[in-house]
Amino acid sequence: MKKKISVIGAGNVGATTAQLIVQSGIADVVLFDIVEGMPQGKALDMAEACPLWNSAATIRGTNRYADTTGSDLVVVTAGLARKPGMSRSDLLHANVDIVRGACMEIAKHSPNSIVIIVTNPMDVMAQLAWKTTEFSCRRVMGMGGILDASRLAAFLAWELHISPEDIEAVVLGGHGDDMLPLPRFTTVKGIPLTEILPKKKIDSLIERTRNGGAEIVSFLKSGSAYYAPAASTFQMVKSILLDEKRVLPCAAFLNGEYGIKDIYMGVPVILGEKGVEKIVEVKLTKEEKAQFRKSSATVKKLVEKLSI
16 A cells, blocks of 8 residues: 655646656555645646656545645645745745644644745744644654755756766755855765865855755746756655665754754755654764854744744
């Protein structure tokens, strides 16, 4: 019997995430949204593509949380998207009620599930989800670091004129302007990036990575990125569902790791069937520690603003 995954939010990110899961055939999907007809229409369209994808997975669209009952994993993408000039933090009050409501339903209908938060501001929403569901912190996590690392890898591949497959990018910290890309740990076929590119060029690519989401929003005018966020989410889903135990940068609850307590931050973790099975600590330089603390302070400020 296939695992059951519910995707809360049938907008661009949610629908594309659902597509990747169904296309892979690794799980059956329930696509939920409050907009009547939208999840049903998108799910039917995907179901009709399954024969072409050679996938035996099923997908169902619904406006009823009851249909998500018994999910093994739930992905929350519901919420408002950014518009030009908006930061991820600007979405705080707009999305808090949406995410809190969704998480109350998740706790009610799928009390044994693992939850992945995609909605921005993601680190804060992950903390809200953990508090609302009252699940173990190991079963609630946020997607952000994979996306940031993928953007950095793409920019590096273009700069170096090489395949992105040979690039392993590492980005820690909050999923926002204070994220912490680590050139020392970013490698090209095992060679540290710091030995390949000058600092000035690395800094410019890091700055573009920090503004990666805003750059796309500025082009789209209405809406934000969804192909790369969905692909990043699918990588997490796959590692958990297939117990791959991939080492991936995700927003996880820190309880003293990296010198930070009681807050969700982007760090390397081992993702398996139990969720965040281990937080991987790397030794940071004095400067990197200061940047990491700055990033955590930004997230903590938003958390305190909501009294989470």
